[in-house]
Amino acid sequence: MTTDEQLLLDLLNSTPLVAGVEQDRLKETAAWAETPGRDGRRALVAVRSALQNVVRGEEAPSALTPFLRDVRQVPAMTPDGVTWTLEAPAAHRTAIRAILAWNELKATKPGRLRPCENPECQLFLIDRSKANTARWCSMASCGNRLKARRHYEAKTRGTA
Numbered sequence: 267m268t269t270d271e272q273l274l275l276d277l278l279n280s281t282p283l284v285a286g287v288e289q290d291r292l293k294e295t296a297a298w299a300e301t302p303g304r305d306g307r308r309a310l311v312a313v314r315s316a317l318q319n320v321v322r323g324e325e326a327p328s329a330l331t332p333f334l335r336d337v338r339q340v341p342a343m344t345p346d347g348v349t350w351t352l353e354a355p356a357a358h359r360t361a362i363r364a365i366l367a368w369n370e371l372k373a374t375k376p377g378r379l380r381p382c383e384n385p386e387c388q389l390f391l392i393d394r395s396k397a398n399t400a401r402w403c404s405m406a407s408c409g410n411r412l413k414a415r416r417h418y419e420a421k422t423r424g425t426a
């Protein structure tokens with residue numbers, strides 16, 4: 267996982283449900299620590315929400331357009347050829363890195379970033395399995411819990 271993929275995943279996963287109540291753990295993320303100022307942090311919260319909706323398929327990617335204002339890729343010629351540097355207002359740079367990491371994943375690993383299938387979980391996962399069949403953000407928390415519950419439900423219906 268690249269640093270920016272981790273940054274994106276941590277940002278997306280900073281609103282976990284605990285006993286059905288949404289928590290806000292944004293302040294515990296590296297993205298928060300790296301984002302200066304009130305304006306930047308407000309933008310980070312907005313980008314998180316937009317990215318969550320886009321990955322859940324509840325909003326079109328164009329929801330991210332407003333955050334890309336004032337962003338430029340600037341070319342420079344080096345002995346090895348052209349290199350590109352991201353230019354963005356310092357306050358928004360981390361949020362923009364998260365958006366670009368999402369874009370990169372979409373392009374290079376389509377469908378791999380998705381919501382956990384546990385309906386009582388609102389975390390996201392990046393599936394790295396060969397078969398692309400991972401369903402849970404974590405087997406330990408969501409996978410086993412759901413399996414146990416299905417087993418219990420099947421049992422109480424008298425079918426197990």
Ligand SMILES: [Zn+2]
Nearest residue numbers: 382387403408
């Ligand atoms: Zn989960």
